[in-house]
Amino acid sequence: MAYSDKVVDHYKNPRNVGSLDKNDPTVGTGMVGAPECGDVMKLQMKVNPDTRVIEEAKFKTFGCGSAIASSSLATEWVKGKTVEEALAIKNTDIVRELSLPPVKIHCSVLAEDAIKAALTDWKKKQGETEAAPAETTAAHN
Amino acid sequence: MAIKLPIYLDNHATTPVDPRVLDAMLPYFTEKFGNAASRNHEFGWKAEEAVENARAQVARLINASPKEIVFTSGATESTNLAIKGAAEMYREKGKHIITQVTEHKATLDTCKRLEKYGYEVTYLPVEKDGRVNLDELRAAIKPGTILISIMYANNEIGVVQPIAEIGKIAKEKGIFFHVDAVQAVGKIPVDVQKDGIDLMSISAHKIYGPKGVGALYVRRKNPRVQLSAIIDGGGHERGMRSGTLNVTGIIGLGKACELCQQEMAEESVKLSKLRDRLKESIMSRLDETYINGSLEHRLPHNINISFAYVEGESLLMGINDVAVSSGSACTSATLEPSYVLKALGVGEDLAHTSIRFGIGRFNTQEEVDYVADRVVETVTRLRELSPLYEMAKEGVDISKMKWVAASDSH
Numbered sequence: 001m002a003y004s005d006k007v008v009d010h011y012k013n014p015r016n017v018g019s020l021d022k023n024d025p026t027v028g029t030g031m032v033g034a035p036e037c038g039d040v041m042k043l044q045m046k047v048n049p050d051t052r053v054i055e056e057a058k059f060k061t062f063g064c065g066s067a068i069a070s071s072s073l074a075t076e077w078v079k080g081k082t083v084e085e086a087l088a089i090k091n092t093d094i095v096r097e098l099s100l101p102p103v104k105i106h107c108s109v110l111a112e113d114a115i116k117a118a119l120t121d122w123k124k125k126q127g128e129t130e131a132a133p134a135e136t137t138a139a140h141n
Numbered sequence: 142m143a144i145k146l147p148i149y150l151d152n153h154a155t156t157p158v159d160p161r162v163l164d165a166m167l168p169y170f171t172e173k174f175g176n177a178a179s180r181n182h183e184f185g186w187k188a189e190e191a192v193e194n195a196r197a198q199v200a201r202l203i204n205a206s207p208k209e210i211v212f213t214s215g216a217t218e219s220t221n222l223a224i225k226g227a228a229e230m231y232r233e234k235g236k237h238i239i240t241q242v243t244e245h246k247a248t249l250d251t252c253k254r255l256e257k258y259g260y261e262v263t264y265l266p267v268e269k270d271g272r273v274n275l276d277e278l279r280a281a282i283k284p285g286t287i288l289i290s291i292m293y294a295n296n297e298i299g300v301v302q303p304i305a306e307i308g309k310i311a312k313e314k315g316i317f318f319h320v321d322a323v324q325a326v327g328k329i330p331v332d333v334q335k336d337g338i339d340l341m342s343i344s345a346h347k348i349y350g351p352k353g354v355g356a357l358y359v360r361r362k363n364p365r366v367q368l369s370a371i372i373d374g375g376g377h378e379r380g381m382r383s384g385t386l387n388v389t390g391i392i393g394l395g396k397a398c399e400l401c402q403q404e405m406a407e408e409s410v411k412l413s414k415l416r417d418r419l420k421e422s423i424m425s426r427l428d429e430t431y432i433n434g435s436l437e438h439r440l441p442h443n444i445n446i447s448f449a450y451v452e453g454e455s456l457l458m459g460i461n462d463v464a465v466s467s468g469s470a471c472t473s474a475t476l477e478p479s480y481v482l483k484a485l486g487v488g489e490d491l492a493h494t495s496i497r498f499g500i501g502r503f504n505t506q507e508e509v510d511y512v513a514d515r516v517v518e519t520v521t522r523l524r525e526l527s528p529l530y531e532m533a534k535e536g537v538d539i540s541k542m543k544w545v546a547a548s549d550s551h
Contacts, residue, residue: 003458008458011455011458011459014526017525017526019531031528033544034544035489035490035493035529035539035544036488036489036490036493036544037489038452038453038454038469038478038489038493039452040527040528040529040544041528042528042531060526060527060528060531061526061527061528062450062451062452062526062527062528062529062530063452063455064452064454064455064458064469065454065455065458067452067455068455068526
């Protein structure tokens with residue numbers, strides 16, 4: 001199968017690889033996927049509690065090239081955005097940007113879930129209670 | 142010596158045609174183009190003579206008689222003919238077939254179709270090393286068992302089955318024994334007499350011959366095996382496979398078999414040395430790599446390795462100037478990880494990280510060294526990206542984690 005140039009670029013030069021201190025109260029961590037499905041994404045964001053602006057974002061991903069590209073792109077996109085703006089990112093935006101084929105759409109879904117999971121974690125740490133959980137996820141095992 | 146890229150290390154999928162094979166075939170496309178079934182002129186006689194020569198070449202490689210070789214379009218057709226042909230011919234005797242879960246789809250899907258027609262099929266599990274358990278095989282035999290179909294060597298993990306032992310059991314019980322020997326013929330000694338094989342599928346393109354041609358060995362005595370044809374027509378191949386013979390392809394198969402017979406002993410030593418060099422070079426430099434399937438009972442040119450915490454497709458993408466295949470779901474049409482690795486008890490997480498290397502006649506040591514370097518470099522880079530590797534290094538037991546999968550990812 002052929003990958004789009006953007007997927008190849010993110011795969012070869014992934015942006016914002018790494019980890020933030022998960023015990024830092026201003027860092028939200030989201031880990032989604034499952035090893036047996038072949039995809040695990042960890043997305044971390046450091047958010048300024050006063051401005052609600054995402055100042056830093058890091059990722060690590062176990063998965064195919066499209067999964068790596070989706071999470072790399074997600075970190076690029078969320079940086080500088082407010083929590084609310086980041087939560088508005090849709091998986092379809094990622095599909096469009098990376099020209100993902102239909103079999104790779106789940107990679108973009110995972111990236112959207114990772115953003116939501118990380119920000120849910122941050123909100124929890126900030127003492128913000130969620131009316132409804134942002135993720136629509138189910139335990140895999 | 143400069144290396145020419147990309148490097149082909151996927152010789153279980155197919156092999157290039159050996160130039161000597163091509164040379165043998167070429168005259169039969171243009172000057173000697175006759176139909177081997179034309180009995181009344183020189184063109185037909187020349188073609189027939191070449192076909193019979195090829196039949197003898199194939200037979201010699203597996204210690205059969207030329208009359209026991211039926212030419213087909215490939216091993217998938219051979220396997221269909223063997224299993225369906227025997228099932229129909231001997232349906233009065235019984236309707237039970239025994240095979241195993243790690244067979245090629247040509248066998249598994251043929252058996253599944255027969256189940257729809259009222260046959261019963263036992264799919265034996267395999268041990269952790271990929272080999273069938275002979276006691277379980279014996280226990281599966283019942284009065285209505287007419288056929289056992291077990292592959293010689295597996296196409297993904299290269300594990301060689303105890304064929305001679307199975308042949309003995311089949312003979313004792315008066316059951317026919319079909320062997321899919323596509324990956325083994327020409328690579329390791331295969332002897333239908335010593336191995337007690339009654340039916341055997343062979344493919345040309347796995348042994349440096351052309352695609353689209355294969356053969357089925359059909360035993361003629363002790364016992365004589367009869368098959369119902371699945372393709373009807375002009376009654377070619379003693380009625381077992383109608384259709385004008387693929388003369389050029391058959392000549393290519395014959396020549397390929399002849400070369401294998403002459404060179405196999407030497408070639409298998411060379412290939413296993415290269416294979417071991419590749420394995421050592423990779424595994425000595427990377428932690429948490431696992432060989433899938435028995436190393437002892439294995440084809441000389443195969444190695445299948447799981448690289449924990451690195452997804453197979455992303456690894457292939459990183460070594461994109463090397464042609465290999467992966468057991469990762471992302472590389473398969475079904476989006477399921479390898480059923481062969483699953484049958485060995487390899488966890489799905491590790492199945493996703495597996496790579497199959499198949500070394501061939503034309504690979505060099507320089508190529509193998511290059512591939513090993515690229516694999517090590519890419520796995521190292523991807524592990525730096527892998528949250529699972531990070532967690533494993535922190536001492537987190539990943540198998541005990543509660544994972545949350547995306548709602549519609551699978």
